[in-house]
Structures are given as C-alpha cells and as structure tokens.
Amino acid sequence: MPRSFLPSIGSLCTLVAAVAVAAPANAQRSALTPTYDSAACPSCAEWNAPQAPMRLFGNTYYVGTRGLSALLITSDSGHILIDAGLPNSAPQILRNISGLGFKPTDVRIILNSHAHYDHSGGIAAVQDVTGARVLASAASAEVMRRGLPDHDDPQHGLALPMPPVPRVETLAPGAVVRLGPLALTLHATGGHTPGGSTWSWRSCEAARCLDIVFADSQSPISDDDFHFSKNSRYPGVLADFERGHALLERLACDILVTPHPGASALWDRARTAPDGLIDPMACKNYAAASRRALTARLQREPR
Numbered sequence: 160m161p162r163s164f165l166p167s168i169g170s171l172c173t174l175v176a177a178v179a180v181a182a183p184a185n186a187q188r189s190a191l192t193p194t195y196d197s198a199a200c201p202s203c204a205e206w207n208a209p210q211a212p213m214r215l216f217g218n219t220y221y222v223g224t225r226g227l228s229a230l231l232i233t234s235d236s237g238h239i240l241i242d243a244g245l246p247n248s249a250p251q252i253l254r255n256i257s258g259l260g261f262k263p264t265d266v267r268i269i270l271n272s273h274a275h276y277d278h279s280g281g282i283a284a285v286q287d288v289t290g291a292r293v294l295a296s297a298a299s300a301e302v303m304r305r306g307l308p309d310h311d312d313p314q315h316g317l318a319l320p321m322p323p324v325p326r327v328e329t330l331a332p333g334a335v336v337r338l339g340p341l342a343l344t345l346h347a348t349g350g351h352t353p354g355g356s357t358w359s360w361r362s363c364e365a366a367r368c369l370d371i372v373f374a375d376s377q378s379p380i381s382d383d384d385f386h387f388s389k390n391s392r393y394p395g396v397l398a399d400f401e402r403g404h405a406l407l408e409r410l411a412c413d414i415l416v417t418p419h420p421g422a423s424a425l426w427d428r429a430r431t432a433p434d435g436l437i438d439p440m441a442c443k444n445y446a447a448a449s450r451r452a453l454t455a456r457l458q459r460e461p462r
Contacts, residue, residue, distance in 0.1 A: 194247045195276075195319055202226070206277060206419075207248055212255035213429070215436060216414055217362030218341075219371055221425075222255040224248050227277055228420050230373055231256055232360065236339020237267035240291070241358055241373050242418060243281030246322055252281060253288060267338055269293045270345075272375040272418045273352040274302035275314070276321040283322035293327045294336060296347065298354030300327040311393040312352050316382030346406050349399030350453075351376040357403070359410060369413035372442055376418050377403060377449035379456040387453065388460045400453055404446040412442035 195203045206226035213221050215230070223229030227244035229252050238261060243252055253263045266289040271279050274295070282303065286293055295303060302308055306323035308315050330336070332347035346357040355375040361368050377400070379387055387396055414436045417423040423445060428435045438444075 195245070199319060200277075203245060203277070207245055207251070209251060210255075212259050213432070214259075215362075215416070215432065216369055216371065217364045219360075219362045219414075220259055221416075221420075222252050222259070223420075224251055226419060226421065228373070228416055228418050228425070229255075230416060231259070231261065231266070232341055232343065232362070233261060234339045234341050236341070237265050239268045239270060239336070239338055239341055239343060240266050240285065241270045242272055242278045243269065243285045245277055246280040246284065249281035249284035249288075252285060263289050265289075266291045268336060270336065270343065270358060271295045271299055271303070271356065272358075272373065273355045274299040274308070275352065276319045278418050279303055279324070280321040283324045286324060286326070293324055294330050295327055296332070296345065296354040296356050297329045298349075299352070299356065300329045300354075302352075302354065303327050309353070313379070313381035313385045313387070313393060313396065314352075315392070316384060317380075346410070347399075348375045348377070348403035348406060350396055350403055351378055351380070353393060353396075353399070355399075355403070357406070357410075359412070369437065370411040371414045371416070372407075372410060372412045373416050373418075374407060374412075374423070374442060374445055375403075376422065377407075377445065377452075378422070379449075379453045386460050388457050397453075400449070404450055407442045407446040410442050413437050413439055415441035415445060417445070 208225035210225040215221055218233045220231045222231045224244050229243055230241045232239045243249055256263050269282055269286060269291045282293060303324040304327055307320050308318040330345050334345045336343045343358050343360040348357040349355045357375045358373040360371055362371055415423050
C-alpha cells in the first residue's frame, strides 16, 4: 500500500460512490470497472499486468494477474475462486478462467484472503458475472459489504475504497467450505488486517496428493497513525500475528501461494513447475520472514 496516499474522508466517500456506480451489472459491463489512477495507487498498473493462467498442481490453477494472485480450484460440481484482485482485474480473471477451458458461470463460491482493494476489489464484478456465493471471515465480510476498511485496520488511512459486495456470508475460524469433492479450511491469520484468512486444501494428480496453502499477507504495514507496539485501534494485533505465525509453522504445506505472488517467489519457483513449486518448508519460511519484518518494525516505532 502506498504510504504517501492519505485520503480525506470526503475524498474516500466521493471515490466509493463513483466505484459503486461503476460496479458491473453483467458480463458486458465488467470492462467498465474502475481503475485507480497512478497518484492514488502507484503500484496498481504493475500489479494488474497480464499473466497467462497456469496449472499449479492437480485441480488448482493460477488465474490472477502478474502481481495479484487469484486461484481457481475446480471440480465436476463447480469451482471455487480465491481472491479477485483490483476492481479492473475482474475481466482478466474471467478471461483466464475461460482460457483454461472452464466456464466462469461454474464458479460457485468466491473466498477471500483479506478485505483490501487489491485482493477483494474485483469480487463484486466476478460475483455479478458468475452468481457465486461469497464467503469470508466476519471482519472481512463487514468491510466487503461496505467497500471501506474499518478503523481497526492498520492500513485504514491508506486503503482505497472498493466496489461493495452486498451479498457476503460469514464464516468462523476453522470452517470447512465444501463443494462436491472440494474441502477448503479457513484459518484465522490476522495482523495485516483483523479478518485476514489463510486457506488450505489438498489437490491430487493420479495417486499423488499435495497440501496447498493460500497464506494471507503477513506484512506489518500501516498508515502513519498506527503503531503495532501500542494502539487503541487494534490492540490484539501482535497476538493475532503470533497466532498466524504459529499456525503457518505447523500447517501441512507442500505448495505455498500468497496474495502478492512475489511475497513467496512464485514466479521464480514456477519456472520448474510443478516440482519447483513444492517446498514443505515454504510456510515455515514465510512465517519466519514475517517475524523478522515485525521485529524490525517494532524496533523503529517510538518508545
């Protein structure tokens, strides 16, 4: 998130109103979803660069953009999508699903890592096209319905508004989302946001099955008014980070994907896919890197 962008409440309300009006009502309108300009989001153009879809392993496919992950888990009973990038990532994600030979209208469920504009901004458009159910943690669901981050989000002063998602069902930590043979487990991994969610499932190719983890962002990023060491907005942030780190250290994890693929070196590993993607230590290493980043951030904060 760009730390230099600190919008006023007035500008946020104006932008969220414009985004809500622009939210697509059908597939033809998907291309009209809003684009954040470079002043508001210097990284958005790079994040939204095109990326060819690809199979990660078994029935799990990458359908996101170059800089924002979106995963499709497929079955004969329908498909599950995790994340949908920016508002204007939605058309690319839908094309990628079609490009793999799947029908977007067979996406039955949409899940989310965390409710920021760069990972859930495209969900309203994809839901509108597919008619899929959207399921999220309680904290994330509230943000998605409103299209604005809560004050307890460490990045409240940085996060851009996004198209609201009126129909979001809530899930409790530990919930298992089932669709035909698919079973994805929700793990609460807050800290980056209060509602941060990690998802795990198994994918198989013939007799070989692997544990796949879509681990939520674990970076301690905030607006200028938020301190992780002591704050009244999200007093449980350090405890949430610790629980997330501990979970990732013990979770069965053969293939790791993260909301920003660069955070887990996905493209470097994918050069020798599928075996290059396989690393049973990936989740542990991801947790360790987050611990180091959080320690460094705490050391920089005023005492």
